Amino acid sequence: MDPAYxxxxxTIWDKLRVTCPVAHTDRRGGAWLLTTYDDVSKAAHDIExxxxxxxxxxxxxxxxxxxxxxxxxxxxxxxxxxxxWTRRLLLPWFSHTRIEEYEVLTRDLCxxxxxxxxxxxxxxxxxxxxxxxPVRIIATILGVPATLSDTFTGWVRDxxxxxxxxxxxxxxxxxxxxxMIEQLELRKKDPQDDLISELAHTIHDGEAIExxxxxxxxxxxxxxxxxxxxxxxxxxxWHLAQxxxxxxxxxxxxxxxxxxxxxxLRIYSPVTMARMVTLDTEFHGxxxxxxxKVLMNFPAANRDPEAFERADEVVLxxxxxxxxxxxxxxxxxxxxxxxxxxxxxxxxxxLRRIPEFHLAEGARVxxxxxxxxxxxxxxxxx
Amino acid sequence: MKVRVDDDKCxxxxxxxALAPEVFDxxxxxxxxxxxxxxxxxxxxxxxxxxxxxxxxFAITELEVRP
Numbered sequence: 277m278d279p280a281y282x283x284x285x286x287t288i289w290d291k292l293r294v295t296c297p298v299a300h301t302d303r304r305g306g307a308w309l310l311t312t313y314d315d316v317s318k319a320a321h322d323i324e325x326x327x328x329x330x331x332x333x334x335x336x337x338x339x340x341x342x343x344x345x346x347x348x349x350x351x352x353x354x355x356x357x358x359x360x361w362t363r364r365l366l367l368p369w370f371s372h373t374r375i376e377e378y379e380v381l382t383r384d385l386c387x388x389x390x391x392x393x394x395x396x397x398x399x400x401x402x403x404x405x406x407x408x409x410p411v412r413i414i415a416t417i418l419g420v421p422a423t424l425s426d427t428f429t430g431w432v433r434d435x436x437x438x439x440x441x442x443x444x445x446x447x448x449x450x451x452x453x454x455x456m457i458e459q460l461e462l463r464k465k466d467p468q469d470d471l472i473s474e475l476a477h478t479i480h481d482g483e484a485i486e487x488x489x490x491x492x493x494x495x496x497x498x499x500x501x502x503x504x505x506x507x508x509x510x511x512x513x514w515h516l517a518q519x520x521x522x523x524x525x526x527x528x529x530x531x532x533x534x535x536x537x538x539x540x541l542r543i544y545s546p547v548t549m550a551r552m553v554t555l556d557t558e559f560h561g562x563x564x565x566x567x568x569k570v571l572m573n574f575p576a577a578n579r580d581p582e583a584f585e586r587a588d589e590v591v592l593x594x595x596x597x598x599x600x601x602x603x604x605x606x607x608x609x610x611x612x613x614x615x616x617x618x619x620x621x622x623x624x625x626x627l628r629r630i631p632e633f634h635l636a637e638g639a640r641v642x643x644x645x646x647x648x649x650x651x652x653x654x655x656x657x658x
Numbered sequence: 659m660k661v662r663v664d665d666d667k668c669x670x671x672x673x674x675x676a677l678a679p680e681v682f683d684x685x686x687x688x689x690x691x692x693x694x695x696x697x698x699x700x701x702x703x704x705x706x707x708x709x710x711x712x713x714x715x716f717a718i719t720e721l722e723v724r725p
Contacts, residue, residue, distance in 0.1 A: 317714075364687065371686040372672065534676065538712075596711040604714045608669040613688065 282645030286588070289576035298562045304334065307550070307569040308562065311576040313583035313600070315560055319551060319570060320605040325559070326551035326570060327355050328607060333550050333571060333647040334439035344453050346488045349496035352549075352607065359606065361480060362493055366610050369417055369471050375613045378413050382618055385412055386625035394629055394658075398636060401517070402654035405626065406509035410618055414501040418494060419470025420459060431455075432502045437644045437652075449495075456494045460487060471497065497611075504546050505615045507650020508601075509622045511544035512537075515590060516627075517635045517656050522592060527631045530624070536592040537620045542599035543590055545575040546648050549603065574600050575649065633658035660696040660721040661706055665689070667717035674709035674718060681706055696721065 281288065292299050293311040300308050310316045319326045331353050347354060351363035368374070389408050393399040411429050415422040434448025459472055467473035475490045516523040526536055553568040564570070578599045581587040585596075602609035609615065635641065636655035644652050661681065663674070670688025674681075680702055683691045698706050710718045 367670070367688060368686040371688065372675070372684055373686070595708060598712055598714045598716075600714050602671065604671075605669060608671055608714075613672060 279643075282643045282649070285575070285645065285649075286579060289573065289579065290588070293576065293580060298560045300562070305569070307571050308559075308564060309571045309576075310573050311580070313577040313580040316572055316574060316577035316600060317604055319559070320572060320600070320603055320607065323355060323606060325554055325557055327554050328353055328359070328549075328551060329355065330552040330569065331550050332439065333548050342449075342453070344457070344488065345492050345495070347492050349492045349499065350489060351493075351610070352496055352500065353492070356606070358489075362489065363606075363610060365475065365478060365480075366471075366493065366497070370611050370614050372613060375617050378416070378614065379617050379621060381416060382409065382413055382621045383625060385409055386622055387629075390625060390629045398655065398657040400653055401513045401626075401633075401656045402506075402510040402651045406506045406513065406622065406651075406654075407503075409509065409622055410505040410615075411502045413614065413618065414498060417471050417501075418459075418497060419463070419468050419472055420455075428498060429502060432499050433644075435499060436503060436647050439647070452495050452498060453491055456491045456498075457487075460490055460494070500609070501611050501614070503644070503648050503650070505611075505618050507546035507644070507648050508541060508544065508615065508619050510651040510654055511546065511649075512540040512619065512623055513626065513656070514635075514641065514651050514654055515540065515544065516623075517633055517654070519590070520632065520634065522590065523627060523631060523633070525592060526623070527627050532592050533620055533624060535594055535597070537616060537623070538597045538599065539590055539592055539594050540619065540623075541601040541616075542578045542584070542594075542597055543588075544650070545578050545599070545601035546650050547601070547603075547609075548573055548575060548647055548649075549607070572603070574603060630658045659698050659703065659706075661692060661698060661710075662696050662719055662721055663690045663692055664717045664719070667715045669715050669717075671714055673712040673714070677712060678702060678705035678709045682709060690717070 289311050297312045298308055298310055351359040389405050393404050411425045412422045431448040431451045434444050438444040460476055463473040463476045467477055472494050475485055478485055549572045551570045551572060553564045553566055555566050557564050579587045602612040633656045636657050639655040641651055642653040668690050672684050672688050674690050675684040681693055681698055683693050685691060
């Protein structure tokens with residue numbers, strides 16, 4: 277992917293939204309790109325015409341599906357009815373009550389990370405901080421050891437960031453599945469208080485859940501819960517590093533943190549998802565064909581001036597913010613409560629100890645883009 | 659005044675609960691449940707307006723108070 281596009285896709289999306297709101301590209305097997313809030317929202321709710329059987333932004337799946345994951349990663353890669361019951365099993369793990377438990381853990385984790393580098397006067401806010409947080413909470417939910425965090429992070433990056441490199445993406449995906457198979461077998465015999473154990477011992481429709489479904493669900497939690505939130509934390513810190521006035525305001529008015537978190541989610545939405553057209557149809561005047569890929573550009577929708585005043589500005593106390601960073605419709609991010617909490621706690625703890633910081637001189641900030649956009653290296657000094 | 663949440667539209671974003679917890683409760687699936695049959699206590703109108711304006715599903719509607 278073009279590095280300039282990854283660093284600043286917004287100028288292109290702003291142009292497209294006006295000139296060609298439903299754009300088509302022939303690159304990567306072809307795809308439609310939606311850029312208005314209205315279109316993205318409409319397509320997200322039109323599950324009859326826009327299926328979730330293919331949600332990967334990069335690379336079309338070719339050939340036979342993975343025999344170990346016959347349903348992909350439900351519920352994200354499924355339509356009802358599979359979507360409905362698998363999602364219902366996941367949601368309570370991300371309920372408000374659960375999130376309160378994880379918050380204690382998250383805050384402690386953030387504090388320990390900061391103590392590890394604060395004496396140095398500089399850090400990579402992406403690698404040393406943002407990247408370290410969500411993976412450990414996800415490990416707790418799955419019941420897998422947080423000591424393997426770097427390994428998990430590596431696998432997830434292989435799958436999402438290097439989807440272009442087929443071999444690498446496949447090896448990351450295979451590693452996740454193999455690991456989950458091992459964990460599932462352990463929990464079938466010796467259940468613990470974690471998501472994999474619960475799924476292994478749940479009866480659905482009178483039968484135990486198929487291994488292929490459980491592996492997909494566990495894989496989804498790992499893949500969806502790590503670099504998404506880490507990207508949101510990193511982008512927010514990237515913003516604050518360059519806007520000391522915003523950092524100072526959040527320190528002086530901590531009650532603004534909730535609306536600020538929503539605003540960062542809106543303007544730096546990390547995630548784009550895809551849909552697959554189910555029949556030959558017309559959408560916003562464009563002829564779409566069965567099997568076409570449609571990119572649900574949530575980040576572009578969230579900068580649509582028709583939907584948001586001062587859409588391209590960060591307004592920390594924005595009162596009306598119907599952003600769709602977590603999507604909308606039946607596929608609303610199941611982990612949105614967790615992500616919000618992690619982002620809020622990560623920013624609060626950072627600003628508590630490091631209220632003043634800026635990008636390191638001559639720093640090379642690098643970005644990942646595509647399915648998940650966010651900084652991968654963010655050198656700052658304080 | 660009273661509010662209602664359209665169960666078919668609500669997808670569990672839980673924005674209303676975050677902005678007006680006195681009026682909107684939330685279940686384990688994230689779905690919003692109005693407290694007190696949707697009756698908005700005095701002084702909470704502003705919070706409810708915010709909840710309405712932040713719901714990505716446009717699931718909350720205001721109802722007139724019935725006599």
